[in-house]
Amino acid sequence: xxxxxxxxxGGTFTDLIGIEPARGEVxxxxxxxTVDNQAFGVLAALERxxxxxxxxxxxxxxxxxxxxxxxxxxxxxxGLITTKGFRDSLELGRRTRPQPYGxxxxxxxxxxxxxxxEVPERMDADGExxxxxxxxxxxxxxxxxxxxxxxxxVIHFLHSYLxxxxxxxxxxxxxxxxxxxxxxxxxxxxxxxxxxxRGTTACxxxxxxxxxxxxxxxxxxxxxxxxxxxxxxxxQGNGGTIAASIVSEAAxxxxxxxxxxxxxxxxxxxxxxxxxxxxxxxxxxxxxxxGLIQNGVPQVSSELELEYAMPIHVPMxxxxxxxxxxxxxxxxxxxxxxxxxPESAGARPxxxxxxxxxxxxxxxxxxxxxxxxDPNGLLAVDSRVSLDDxxxxxVREVGKPLGLDVDQAAAAILRIANDKMAGxxxxxxxxxxxxxxxxxxxxxxxAGPLHAAALxxxxxxxxxxxxxxxxxxxxxxxVVADLRHDxxxxxxxxxxALPEGLxxxxxxxxxxxxxxxxxxxxxxxxxxxxxxxADMQFQGQSHLLTVAVPDRxxxxxxxxxxxxxxxxxxxxxxxxxxxxxxxxxxxxxxxRRPDLSLDRLLSAEPxxxxxxxxxxxxxxxxxxxxxxxxxxxxxxxxxRNAGFSGPAILEQLDTTVVIEPSNQVTVDRLGNLxxxxxxx
Numbered sequence: 001x002x003x004x005x006x007x008x009x010g011g012t013f014t015d016l017i018g019i020e021p022a023r024g025e026v027x028x029x030x031x032x033x034t035v036d037n038q039a040f041g042v043l044a045a046l047e048r049x050x051x052x053x054x055x056x057x058x059x060x061x062x063x064x065x066x067x068x069x070x071x072x073x074x075x076x077x078x079g080l081i082t083t084k085g086f087r088d089s090l091e092l093g094r095r096t097r098p099q100p101y102g103x104x105x106x107x108x109x110x111x112x113x114x115x116x117x118e119v120p121e122r123m124d125a126d127g128e129x130x131x132x133x134x135x136x137x138x139x140x141x142x143x144x145x146x147x148x149x150x151x152x153x154v155i156h157f158l159h160s161y162l163x164x165x166x167x168x169x170x171x172x173x174x175x176x177x178x179x180x181x182x183x184x185x186x187x188x189x190x191x192x193x194x195x196x197x198r199g200t201t202a203c204x205x206x207x208x209x210x211x212x213x214x215x216x217x218x219x220x221x222x223x224x225x226x227x228x229x230x231x232x233x234x235x236q237g238n239g240g241t242i243a244a245s246i247v248s249e250a251a252x253x254x255x256x257x258x259x260x261x262x263x264x265x266x267x268x269x270x271x272x273x274x275x276x277x278x279x280x281x282x283x284x285x286x287x288x289x290x291g292l293i294q295n296g297v298p299q300v301s302s303e304l305e306l307e308y309a310m311p312i313h314v315p316m317x318x319x320x321x322x323x324x325x326x327x328x329x330x331x332x333x334x335x336x337x338x339x340x341x342p343e344s345a346g347a348r349p350x351x352x353x354x355x356x357x358x359x360x361x362x363x364x365x366x367x368x369x370x371x372x373x374d375p376n377g378l379l380a381v382d383s384r385v386s387l388d389d390x391x392x393x394x395v396r397e398v399g400k401p402l403g404l405d406v407d408q409a410a411a412a413i414l415r416i417a418n419d420k421m422a423g424x425x426x427x428x429x430x431x432x433x434x435x436x437x438x439x440x441x442x443x444x445x446x447a448g449p450l451h452a453a454a455l456x457x458x459x460x461x462x463x464x465x466x467x468x469x470x471x472x473x474x475x476x477x478x479v480v481a482d483l484r485h486d487x488x489x490x491x492x493x494x495x496x497a498l499p500e501g502l503x504x505x506x507x508x509x510x511x512x513x514x515x516x517x518x519x520x521x522x523x524x525x526x527x528x529x530x531x532x533x534a535d536m537q538f539q540g541q542s543h544l545l546t547v548a549v550p551d552r553x554x555x556x557x558x559x560x561x562x563x564x565x566x567x568x569x570x571x572x573x574x575x576x577x578x579x580x581x582x583x584x585x586x587x588x589x590x591x592r593r594p595d596l597s598l599d600r601l602l603s604a605e606p607x608x609x610x611x612x613x614x615x616x617x618x619x620x621x622x623x624x625x626x627x628x629x630x631x632x633x634x635x636x637x638x639x640r641n642a643g644f645s646g647p648a649i650l651e652q653l654d655t656t657v658v659i660e661p662s663n664q665v666t667v668d669r670l671g672n673l674x675x676x677x678x679x680x
Contacts, residue, residue, distance in 0.1 A: 240484020514589025
């Protein structure tokens, strides 16, 4: 077996980790993201790491191509053919507003009205044909959209999740006429009720399909030209991978794949460290992503709304994102209040201290001024900027308007940023019935370990788990991720009216489809794991709760009991007089790839004791105690199973770790830091 490489493209940096299992070698690289064409950054990372592609067995790539394309609306021109009378349902949506208050805001549908065409056909709510499909009208609509210059096509008919016969026939005709393979059927992606969510998901897929296909084709071609002989694997939003050869068929599944890879690495690392319950906190250059892992399993949701009126109902690792990253800009609002983010300086111009032309202070600049970062240890600095210049910018933009000196202004920037990030952690824990004190905080990303101790103290989280390579954890997630395919089918029947054998029949069909897709991936796996779940609700409610289904032969009584238990845990309410409804059945088919050892991620020779890893000391500002003389350690040289107390700064290639004065640190056998947090 040759190199196994994970490459994750973030908003600021492209990270790489390579593991050569036979010799136990580890290669690392962190290079600036090439925004215009992410492939250049991927190739630069491979070159920087010194990995030769002919000796590489596997490359797993996490990309933000589809997410960025949607957020920036740099997508393909899409045409939609739908049931007569329903061309506007995807624009009407749920009759919500972009802004709940003030009657302001704007909304631009993904598919403009002139490219949404109707054809006569109709299925009723039981899947029975009411109006046959008018095939001649369908052909005319396809020609009309071709003439309009549409690059991708969506076929989306009412109630196709129950009876896809019309949609299947329309797809057969359209694919015979369309000049490329970018034709999406709503039921093929999502066999689930609610035509608005199903149709929007199909339109999102069509919009990003050509973008992703061209990018992956170009990258795969470059890799092959340089000697890579295997299939490229691509991360999906559900935390699994898929072969590049088929990834664009369901391109929507790659949305939010970047945050998913970090959560998968966190789950893998936390299990190995003996801490199966963790809240993940990934702070990069542009944003922070927060998720929750319980009993070693990341939470998965099908309820993502990427932005207003863009629900994407495919299974994704449940991550809450806020605009607070190292590059988030601090500014005084029109109301005279200090705000941090969501605007980011990004990779260009970046924070002031990167010397790329940035003039507005960021979180990274505040950390530098407060002694938490080493001015001589910053990565990717184009031209050096003096510390005095950074201080002057913070005083000019923040300190002077608020009447604060430079230290107070920098501390205020960190405090506002930490408050925003603590709010995100509350969103995935307290607001969903989980007490953060029952979890450890798994901090990663290039900037996460700088803020983790303060966040844990704020939220009463007793422990931090900081992995060996926090700044490239997302790339590690690519390396350890398994192949995964998810399926959903709407049932929408009260449990007492559920036909015997229906659940088993649906789940068996999903298993068969998943195994067939794993075969198409063409990647060797150690074993296949099957996970089932059900979306349920009490009759008359609209809110869904997801419960685990232990096996395909589960009884109606067992489903009722599982749902009532989940409802009590979430709301502490019992409703014995109301019937439970089985809404959707889900199956995840997972192809397990070989396990990898994490004990070589820190490659430097450990020192004999903690003092031997000490590099020096400097003044560092802490919220409790202000400026203090603080020892600086080389993180990679800390001996395994060692312990020490804060305050301390731990420096390594990919991040800097802040240990507060009240913290107690233990280095475990894998090189992870287990930090006991004490309140003020």
